[in-house]
Amino acid sequence: MLVEGIKSRPIYSPLVARTGTLHLFMADGEGAQAILDLATTASPGFFERAHICYIPRAAAGRGFESALQALNPAAFYVGPTVAAALPRLAVELANAHMGTQIYLAGTEGMIGQAMVVALAAGVDQASIQREHRGSEARRVQCVHCKGITEDVTTQPAKCAHCGLMLLVRDHYSRRIGAFQGVCVDAEMPGTAPDPEEAFR
Amino acid sequence: MTIEFNTETFRGDFTYHNSAEAIARFPFPFPEDKYMYSVNIEPHVSFRPGSVYEHPFDVDEHYVSEVADRALVLNEDPLRSQSLPHMNLAGWDLLELLMTNLSESYPQWFELHQDGDRWHWINRPLGIDDTFTFLDNTTLPYGPMEYIMRQTQGDYALLDQRDDNLWMDAGVITTQADWSLDFDIGMNFMEWHGPVPLAHELGVFERALKFLLNLRQGQPVRRLNWTMTVHPRLDTSPENYAKWGVDRATVTPENAGEYMYLRVELQSLWRLPRSNAIVFPIRCYLISLQDLVTIPKWGRRLHRVLRDLPDELADYKGLTMTRPSVLQYLSQFDDGAQTSAGTFPD
Incomplete structure (x- = not known):
């Protein structure tokens, strides 16, 4: 299942047939x-x-x-x-x-x-x-260039737009429909760790 | 009060500086030698003339230059100023709150003349003399919130109240300690505090939210928050982190007194009359460590607070890389003597 305890992430629960027109x-x-x-x-x-x-x-x-x-x-x-x-x-x-x-x-x-x-x-x-249901891959917004990278499975992950290596945070924006990605090696550029699978 | 407004920068050559008066009135945030989260909220009442608590909205020697820095940020990135459509009325509430308070606190700088809906606003330090119609957006060059924010120190968020929660639905955020309005806008109180470590488990946010939902008009409250910043950089936004994060690697024990700044936020919360929204000003004060240690009590205490700060908190505040250098620098000023209770200098 998805990682729990992320306050900004939506709560998902099984669909229930409701009364409606x-x-x-x-x-x-x-x-x-x-x-x-x-x-x-x-x-x-x-x-x-x-x-x-x-x-x-x-x-x-x-x-x-x-x-x-x-x-x-x-x-x-x-x-x-x-x-x-x-x-x-x-x-x-x-x-x-x-x-x-x-x-x-x-x-x-x-x-x-x-x-x-x-x-x-x-x-x-x-x-x-x-x-x-299905993949836990994340949709990620780069906080720097604002570009969205779809189906992110690794940590860190490369921004598909500006190319920065992003730490995928457990912080989710409903309005953007994405997790936040923040440059992982800003303090020492070039020292980003190799991406490893994190979201299957 | 006679103040000379500084001409200074918060980027590039970083000419920001505090006068002796500004150092003496700096809102040092630690009442004791250790720090942990708490719901440290108190009534926002006036006390200690000359302190940052004298007036509801403090205007100091950095006013003109801070406003100029805000204009630079908004020009580079308009997403720092956003307001969801239903927050327009709250924007007018905020404009009224600031204009009435500033003109009462500082009549030598600000004047507000109200003739029914026709308002005449004079801001002498910025050379502004505008007449507009209250509640009519077409009579201002920006929306009401952005208009007054371009004349104000500190970040402001407008919180809508509904469903027993507070929703961050508008803001002008250009001097922030590493959070993004563009990402967080539309979130509720629990959601935008999501990334803060430890505090959720302590129940801090449940208690704070419960308190704030009952906040009354005319009874504002305040608290202090803090972090540290390399150089007197106001715009430590996540958007620009890839540009300023590298500064952290330049800090050494030898330059920490000059490079490292204690960054204190005087946060207040106000119920607004028409919209029932809450406005949340986050006013940032910066002081270099070399200026801070001229108050011996503050030098001793900051050393002890940082030394004993839990690692999770140090990491959240972005101090992991710089803390060893800062501690080595500050240790020279901590002779182990007892410190007095409270935040003010002895």
Whole structure:
């Protein structure tokens, strides 16, 4: 599981089918399984009011698309990347009415980016369900150049933009949807340790 | 009060300096020979004329140069000044709080004339003479918070209160001890304090939050916080850490008295009347160790505090690399004599 005790990190918990007029799901990778698990306890007709947006990523080819489609949601979309799918979520939220429920499941990076879109749409963060599944790779913002590096698995990690070696801190910004990366060898440039796998 | 405002820099050639008066009124933060976190909050009431506690918002000899340094930072990085849309009213509350208090405390420098919503503000040290309409953003060159912050020493954060929590939803942060407004904006009280070691386990933040949620208008409170900085650099932001972090490797026992500065934050907290937000000024004072040890009690005490500081705290405050040199320097000024209680010089 994820490292515990990070005060600024969201708390993730299993998705629960709530009462609502519309159920918006966004999932990536193994997050599909969280929706399938929820389906085992959802009331009949639940998915007739559900929209599912799914990005297979590393779980492509494991049959999640067809399993989700078999739930017969009112709308089903498979996106090529998280970035490609986010505008769709923004439009869905812009058109949403009272009683809309939001469910996010999968990697922390996807959940964080979807949260940014949802917060911008005026949704109260406490009302959004989030379940982490799959990789613990981190989405990291370089505090120096502000560039985002996706799927960071090492400590330290090289900023994909400015090239500084970053210590990935246990400090998470919901608004940016990323952990903070701070130059690891600023005191003595060139002395950064070799990266080692830290987030599987 | 007659003050000559210093012409000085907080970067490059670092010409910042404290007069003898500024040294004597420096807010030394240690009432005893050891330090640990506590909820060290007290009423922000006036006492000791001439001290930094005399006025609600202290203006000192560094005012004009500090404001000039802030302008440089904001020009380089506009993300140091941010306000989420719902915080505009709190910005006006803050502007009012500062203008009314500054003009009362320092009438020789600041004047505020209010004719209904038409306000006339004069800031003599900065040569500002502006007329604007209160609560109308279009009548100011910046948003209300940034407008008054560009005339103020110290960082200010505006905290919205909702859901039994405080949310850092606006701020102008250019003189910070290594934290990023751009990263932390929108976080709640527990979240933005997340990286602080030890204090969560001590329950410090739960108690402080509970206290602050009940803060009343007209009853501001204050506390001191501290760290150390190489050179009198106000902008020790994480954004620029890759530029200033290298300074730490230059500190030796021989130059520590000149290079190392005790950095003290006088933090106060004020309930605002219209928005019900809290404003959190973080006013930074800097003193070189060689100036500090001219007060014998402070030299002895700082040596003991730093010597016995837990490693986690030293690391969090960024002192790990410089502490040995600082201790070696300060030990010359610690003869083992007893120190008196309290923070003021004997």
